[in-house]
Amino acid sequence: MKENKNLIVYIFPAIFISVFFCGLTLIAPKLNFYSFVLPIAFLVLIILNILLYIQLIRGQMSRNISEVKPIIDKDISPAQQDKIKYEAILAYIGEGLVVIDKAGRIITFNKAAESLLGWKEDEVLGRELTEVIRIDYETSINESKLTRSRQSSLYFIRKDNTKFPAAITTTSYGVGTDILGTATLFRDITMEQNIDKMKNEFISLASHQLRTPLAAIKWYTEMLLKGDAGKLLPEQTQYADTIYSSTQRMIDLVNLLLNISRIESGRINVEPLPTDLKKLVDEVVQEVKIRYADKKQTFTTKYHEPLPTIAVDPRLIRQVYINLLTNAAKYTPEKGQITINLSKNDTDIISEISDSGYGIPDADQDKLFGKFFRGLKTVTRENEGTGLGLYLVKDIVDISHGKIWFKSKEGKGTTFWFSLPLSGTPAKKGVLTIEA
Amino acid sequence: MGIFDNFKAIFTASSPQQPNTNTNNSVEQQPTTHKKIMIVEDEKVLADALEIKFQHEGFKVFKAENGQVGLDMIKQNKPDIVLLDLMMPVMDGKTMLRRLRETPDFKYLPVVVLTNAGEVDNIKETKQYDNASAFLIKSNINPEDVVKVVKDLLRM
Numbered sequence: 001m002k003e004n005k006n007l008i009v010y011i012f013p014a015i016f017i018s019v020f021f022c023g024l025t026l027i028a029p030k031l032n033f034y035s036f037v038l039p040i041a042f043l044v045l046i047i048l049n050i051l052l053y054i055q056l057i058r059g060q061m062s063r064n065i066s067e068v069k070p071i072i073d074k075d076i077s078p079a080q081q082d083k084i085k086y087e088a089i090l091a092y093i094g095e096g097l098v099v100i101d102k103a104g105r106i107i108t109f110n111k112a113a114e115s116l117l118g119w120k121e122d123e124v125l126g127r128e129l130t131e132v133i134r135i136d137y138e139t140s141i142n143e144s145k146l147t148r149s150r151q152s153s154l155y156f157i158r159k160d161n162t163k164f165p166a167a168i169t170t171t172s173y174g175v176g177t178d179i180l181g182t183a184t185l186f187r188d189i190t191m192e193q194n195i196d197k198m199k200n201e202f203i204s205l206a207s208h209q210l211r212t213p214l215a216a217i218k219w220y221t222e223m224l225l226k227g228d229a230g231k232l233l234p235e236q237t238q239y240a241d242t243i244y245s246s247t248q249r250m251i252d253l254v255n256l257l258l259n260i261s262r263i264e265s266g267r268i269n270v271e272p273l274p275t276d277l278k279k280l281v282d283e284v285v286q287e288v289k290i291r292y293a294d295k296k297q298t299f300t301t302k303y304h305e306p307l308p309t310i311a312v313d314p315r316l317i318r319q320v321y322i323n324l325l326t327n328a329a330k331y332t333p334e335k336g337q338i339t340i341n342l343s344k345n346d347t348d349i350i351s352e353i354s355d356s357g358y359g360i361p362d363a364d365q366d367k368l369f370g371k372f373f374r375g376l377k378t379v380t381r382e383n384e385g386t387g388l389g390l391y392l393v394k395d396i397v398d399i400s401h402g403k404i405w406f407k408s409k410e411g412k413g414t415t416f417w418f419s420l421p422l423s424g425t426p427a428k429k430g431v432l433t434i435e436a
Numbered sequence: 437m438g439i440f441d442n443f444k445a446i447f448t449a450s451s452p453q454q455p456n457t458n459t460n461n462s463v464e465q466q467p468t469t470h471k472k473i474m475i476v477e478d479e480k481v482l483a484d485a486l487e488i489k490f491q492h493e494g495f496k497v498f499k500a501e502n503g504q505v506g507l508d509m510i511k512q513n514k515p516d517i518v519l520l521d522l523m524m525p526v527m528d529g530k531t532m533l534r535r536l537r538e539t540p541d542f543k544y545l546p547v548v549v550l551t552n553a554g555e556v557d558n559i560k561e562t563k564q565y566d567n568a569s570a571f572l573i574k575s576n577i578n579p580e581d582v583v584k585v586v587k588d589l590l591r592m
Contacts, residue, residue: 214575223485254575
């Protein structure tokens with residue numbers, strides 16, 4: 001019936017126009033005097049036809065809807081409507097979903113689960129979960145030439161006994177304290193693992209390939225400066241000094257990039273040990289003092305007593321102090337003051353590093369922890385920055401479950417604070433360490 | 437971490453010092469120490485730099501460009517200490533070290549691992565073998581630092 005109606009709608013204007021044309025050709029010779037009448041009449045008729053056509057289409061659509069609407073309104077309850085809606089959602093989300101009841105039998109198995117595991121829904125409903133989702137924990141040693149990384153992965157085994165690495169989330173559902181079952185969402189992470197592997201290989205390759213020529217330049221320059229090839233003239237010494245320090249900057253940058261990449265890969269080994277932060281700060285202050293000795297700055301340390309030892313990874317926190325104190329020394333003029341204050345409250349140890357330096361312009365402040373960010377003025381004052389130091393600091397503070405913040409006024413100085421929880425940093429088993 | 441912590445101060449990049457008045461040419465050998473050092477390193481420029489340095493210090497220097505050659509030369513020349521690169525063709529440093537320790541004569545031969553590898557897994561694995569005496573990142577140290585480490589290990 002619908003199809004017939006469609007035909008009528010399309011054919012009706014066509015017939016009308018054809019009849020009109022035929023009529024016109026018959027009477028046209030008699031209308032010479034009023035020859036403009038013809039085109040106008042023709043135009044009016046076309047417009048009327050189009051309007052009629054639109055009305056008919058609209059009429060048909062509303063008839064279609066009105067045919068369906070009574071079915072929706074009268075035959076399906078709100079609960080059933082919800083069910084239809086959620087089934088539609090679950091059927092087509094990208095992740096596999098398997099829901100089991102209290103007895104461990106599968107009650108939901110969505111389309112994505114079918115395609116990932118190779119089972120059809122009707123094959124698995126009512127069956128035990130463990131029959132269908134078989135798991136293999138594999139310690140795969142990626143035998144690439146450059147990286148000998150070990151990854152422990154969870155693998156799901158398909159119906160055809162092939163397997164894939166999966167990331168899963170499982171949650172239980174129920175009413176009050178009564179658990180009715182669990183829902184497991186999972187997805188195939190083969191691509192992510194491959195990307196991670198490629199990234200690690202690249203980092204390893206880049207770091208090795210970059211570091212080797214850098215080491216060569218550094219070593220030979222050092223040997224020149226030590227007189228291993230004979231005594232240098234003062235000017236030669238000066239040139240060699242410049243080569244050496246520039247090379248060192250490049251090496252520092254490569255190291256920094258490597259450390260950041262290790263942390264970002266999430267594979268960093270966090271090994272908390274009871275650490276005396278006072279001792280750590282004292283060591284770092286000594287190092288920075290020596291390095292910036294010619295600036296004749298004053299370093300003052302103030303420690304809350306007693307300051308408990310705290311379970312943190314000393315290598316990581318050392319890096320934080322090194323970066324913050326080096327920045328303080330770098331961006332403070334000669335004879336400036338740098339203060340380090342360690343204090344504690346109920347939950348954290350707070351480290352405060354304050355300087356009387358150039359300060360950070362307001363415009364730069366919200367980008368400060370960004371990757372490769374260097375304020376314009378800092379670049380003109382001090383060539384040596386990479387823009388990565390604070391980025392790394394924030395990463396480390398984050399994985400140590402601390403917080404970092406600062407206050408600064410241009411021309412007045414800057415103060416950085418970071419907190420470390422007294423409860424310590426949770427250990428994280430990883431395969432990498434940062435190079436301190 | 438213990439043993440490595442001791443060398444930490446040595447590894448910190450030191451600022452270049454004024455050249456000393458030593459006018460000895462690098463190529464002259466001065467076997468004053470009667471100690472033999474084996475350098476297993478595939479990068480010629482780095483191996484040569486170490487050779488120059490240790491010859492100045494009075495060591496007799498042997499060089500090998502991969503782990504296989506290194507093993508053979510160690511067995512032949514019986515050095516007092518080995519500098520070992522990790523990433524080399526034919527046989528890498530890790531394998532060579534393992535094979536070395538399997539030989540009773542060389543179970544306790546001091547070996548200083550030198551590497552630029554970005555993947556620190558190698559380090560962990562080497563540590564697990566408990567057979568590397570020291571571990572240095574080439575681009576983070578100077579040849580003079582290597583000399584200090586070697587002399588410390590040989591109690592010179």
